[in-house]
């Protein structure tokens with residue numbers, strides 16, 4: 666079976682600076698793939714390259730067997746891949762509801778948006794309570810939930826999530842991981858970038874470790890030895 670998402674020998678970067686060096690990644694439909702790695706390893710750059718936000722200078726990347734290279738971000742969203750960026754990028758001067766509705770504009774999100782909005786509200790009751798509030802007034806945890814809710818309004822088949830737990834209180838992190846587990850149980854394909862390795866491993870079917878712009882470990886989650894993973898994670902370069 667063709668993997669849902671397949672990346673091979675991917676190189677990408679910013680202007681003259683190359684960040685990704687021959688990255689390989691295979692994401693199976695309905696599975697949760699977790700990418701861990703130290704700061705600056707290139708995890709965010711990888712997600713941004715998949716979404717057409719960073720130029721891929723070499724290698725291949727396909728979604729459903731069709732190339733993503735040269736694709737425009739809006740088109741990639743239409744094709745079913747949605748990214749929830751790091752840092753809870755919500756529109757601060759818009760209400761919670763309007764932020765969510767921004768996710769209903771891409772074609773994929775337009776049909777059945779009312780049903781999806783109800784589903785998002787059921788998943789995140791706080792968003793329903795606060796639907797008239799300006800998004801800029803929300804707490805960090807609420808803003809992360811809003812960013813996730815907006816992504817879900819786009820009706821994704823593949824959800825790329827960048828460090829959803831960053832800087833949040835443990836109780837909120839619990840909530841976010843519970844929601845990710847629910848989404849997984851519903852069959853959504855998830856690619857999760859996360860520094861909270863042990864939490865992410867519980868959710869993962871497959872794990873990649875990135876260092877210095879390369880995928881240096883690829884393993885089914887059940888086979889991962891956390892001690893070995895940490896040794897590779899914290900090893901000195903050179």
Ligand code: ATP
Nearest residue numbers: 679682684702703704705706707708709710711860
């Ligand atoms: P973190 O966990 O800290 O977010 P990361 O693994 O997601 O790290 P990236 O954010 O992808 O890593 O960064 C990889 C490298 O690319 C870093 O050296 C970073 O300085 C560089 N980089 C990221 N964004 C840009 C940019 N817009 N222009 C130039 N260099 C950038």
